[in-house]
Amino acid sequence: MRFGITILPEYRWSTAAPKWRRAEELGFDHAWTYDHLTWGGLQDSPWYGTMPTLTAAAMVTSTIKLGTFVTSPNFRHPLTLTRDILALDDISDGRFLCGIGAGGGIDTTILGGDDLSPRQKVDRLTEFVELLDKLLTTDGVDYKGEYFETRNGRTLPGCIQQPRVPFVMAANGPRSLRLAAKYGAGWVTTGKKGVDDWYAGVAELSRRLDDVLAGKSLDRYLSLDDGGYALSSAAAFEDAVGRAAELGFTDVITHWPRAEGVYGGSEAVLEEVAADIIPRLRG
Template sequence: MRFGITILPEYRWSEAEPKWRRAEELGFDHAWTYDHLTWHGLQDSPWYGTTQTLTAAALVTSTVKLGTFVTSPNFRHPLTLTREVLALDDISQGRFLCGIGSGGGIDQTILGGDELTARQKVDRLEEFVGLLDTLLTTDGVDHLGEYFETRNARTLPGCVQQPRVPFIMAANGPRSLRLATRYGAGWVTTGLKSADFETWFSSVRDLSHRLDDVLEEGRPFDRYLALDSARYSLSSVDAFEDVVGRAADLGFTDVITHWPRAEGVYAGSEDTLEQIATEVIPRLRG
């Protein structure tokens, strides 16, 4: 089992930098930040750019992998995203993970336009991730699709990680799960929304079984579970051990929690984080 932590892009860098450094010092395998223009429940909170945050994090760390949680076509174009991915992969010396999903939340309409149907969102995701894959591996790309266009898109010099950076694909439905297995090095899920922990974890179990149904038997494929959708996993040592144990039983290779916030969503204690990172995670790894 590998362990990750998400640090929301809501802090001035003078406050955020020690958190990213500490995440590496505590031995987390990967650290993430949200790739949204804003996020429900925190519209009145400060919010900073994803690429800039991860660039700064790459410069103050050396071993922890860094990722987007998750990038979507809501406000990204594959070509402009390609430039950012190339830069992040280079600056981090091959530590970048590109989390990708179909897009939801306020980002769907904040730039104008109507919200897409579920089918349209998956159509757009398929075009988005397919074009991004091509752009990161091919120089000089012409593409004219329903949602995106490129004309002789030059994408030199290519990724540090070959043949390209890993895609960690968020998916729930049958089509998006098939896309995840086609393009992804791994799958990430938050489960289905529920305030009840047992109901939420039941959805995680069902989604994991759905992935089994579409994944080629025996293929290595990482599975990431975001732990905090129904209950904050760092609320106590027992809560963390319980949900990680359940995830391990389902075959998840990676779990992701959130850095404790002072109040509101993911409110918790940094002392609990320190205890779990220094005492519990090493034991669970063992």
């Protein structure tokens, strides 16, 4: 089992930098931040840009992997995103993970225009991932789809990680799961919404992925906190990780405790988990 932590991009860097350094010191395998213009859970809070935040995090760490949780087509074009990915992959010396999903929430309409239907969102995601894959592996890309276009998209020098940075694909539906199986190095889920037994919903999604993969191997990341904040106590964290392991997940992700509100908790619990629980569960 590998362990990840999400640090929301809400802090001034003087406050955020020690958290990113501490995540590495505590032994987390990967650290993430949200890729939104605005997140509905903290719509009235300060919010900073994802790529500058991860670039700064790369400069104050040396081993921990860094990722977007998750990037979507809501406000990004594959070619401009490619430039950011190439820079971040280089600055981090090959530690970047690109989480990718269809997109939703306030970002869907904040730049204007109508919200897309679920089918249209997956259509757009398919184009987004297909073109991003081409741009990160091929120089001089001509592409014309319904949602995205490039004309001789130049993308030198290529990624540090070859053939490109890993995609960790957020997917629940049949089409997006097939897309994850085709392009992903990993699959990430927050579970099913509106179900009484969250873990039963996660198990169902995992079985759907099994059917799509047909024996192919894929790392599986579970966002633990959608089933209740995992760092509410050390015991809660250990129980959540155990249940994730039973369902075949290779990686789990929790959130850095905030002072109050969403993901409100104690950094003392985080320290206890990192010192006692994670080393034992990793073993």
